[in-house]
Amino acid sequence: MEKSPLGPFELDTLYHGDALDLLPLIPGGSIDLIVTDPPFAIDFRAQRLNYNRTGANVLEGYAEIAPDEYGSFTSRWLREAFRVLSDSGSIYLFSGWNRLRDVLCGIDSAGFHTINHLIWKYQFGVFTRKKYVTSHYHILFAVKDPHDYTFNKMEHYPEDVWVINREYWKGKKKTPTKLPGEIVRKILFYSSNPGDIVLDPFLGSGTVAAVCRENGRHYLGFELVEDYYRFASERISNDKSLAMRKKCQGMPGKKKRTDHENAEGEI
Numbered sequence: 238m239e240k241s242p243l244g245p246f247e248l249d250t251l252y253h254g255d256a257l258d259l260l261p262l263i264p265g266g267s268i269d270l271i272v273t274d275p276p277f278a279i280d281f282r283a284q285r286l287n288y289n290r291t292g293a294n295v296l297e298g299y300a301e302i303a304p305d306e307y308g309s310f311t312s313r314w315l316r317e318a319f320r321v322l323s324d325s326g327s328i329y330l331f332s333g334w335n336r337l338r339d340v341l342c343g344i345d346s347a348g349f350h351t352i353n354h355l356i357w358k359y360q361f362g363v364f365t366r367k368k369y370v371t372s373h374y375h376i377l378f379a380v381k382d383p384h385d386y387t388f389n390k391m392e393h394y395p396e397d398v399w400v401i402n403r404e405y406w407k408g409k410k411k412t413p414t415k416l417p418g419e420i421v422r423k424i425l426f427y428s429s430n431p432g433d434i435v436l437d438p439f440l441g442s443g444t445v446a447a448v449c450r451e452n453g454r455h456y457l458g459f460e461l462v463e464d465y466y467r468f469a470s471e472r473i474s475n476d477k478s479l480a481m482r483k484k485c486q487g488m489p490g491k492k493k494r495t496d497h498e499n500a501e502g503e504i
């Protein structure tokens with residue numbers, strides 16, 4: 238039998254368990270891209286209504302990290318993330334603003350070079366009475382080697398603020414947070430190629446794995462909460478039509494030049 242490039246893990250498989258225990262088992266240099274939104278150390282009970290007004294449809298059990306442990310948790314998993322990435326590998330890490338300091342420190346101390354600090358602007362920020370409604374996340378795009386990483390420039394003028402709507406999952410069971418497929422697709426097209434191996438150590442509903450499968454990327458993923466792990470696994474295996482389409486599809490074409498694109502200079 239052929240040996241898996243992922244050591245004890247099979248390609249295109251999701252695992253139930255703690256990322257802090259499972260990451261050290263991945264062979265060094267075996268992953269091309271990590272796309273993940275880890276727990277943010279915030280209270281998601283308040284955010285359950287983000288996607289849909291029916292809280293009863295949201296699966297219980299979201300595993301959060303205590304605020305005073307967030308820094309060490311983040312540094313631990315980011316050190317492993319750095320080790321498992323290939324020399325030309327990249328990471329896209331989603332973060333809320335409240336623990337951003339820990340995330341930025343963890344990225345630096347693991348040895349990554351930050352290439353972009355992207356802002357994702359979404360709709361459905363949670364209503365507030367005495368402060369502004371938070372309607373953005375940070376996405377840190379960082380690499381191991383700033384001179385050697387995948388960047389398939391899909392647009393002439395790719396800006397670092399992404400306005401992408403969350404998706405409605407009306408009437409369906411769901412986990413309390415879920416990335417839109419569109420944002421994961423954009424990351425995959427820019428920073429990976431068909432056949433690359435993509436890791437999400439904090440799967441939630443499994444969006445990263447599902448979009449990888451749809452677009453001909455290999456995936457590996459971990460999730461601590463058993464119900465979420467089952468939800469993600471069922472989502473992947475139920476999607477037979479996607480399984481048939483392992484080839485990269487729907488790459489956005491080059492857009493017409495806009496006024497912005499006449500700006501001079503490049504970094």
Ligand SMILES: C[S@@+](CC[C@H](N)C(=O)[O-])C[C@H]1O[C@@H](n2cnc3c(N)ncnc32)[C@H](O)[C@@H]1O
Pocket residue numbers: 254255256257273274275276277298299300301412414415416417438439440441442443444445459460461462465
């Ligand atoms: C923000 S959610 C991910 C959402 C996901 N991107 C999606 O689209 O559905 C973070 C997930 O990490 C899981 N988690 C928390 N601590 C973990 C750990 N130590 N190992 C693995 N998963 C963990 C949580 O249960 C939660 O499902």
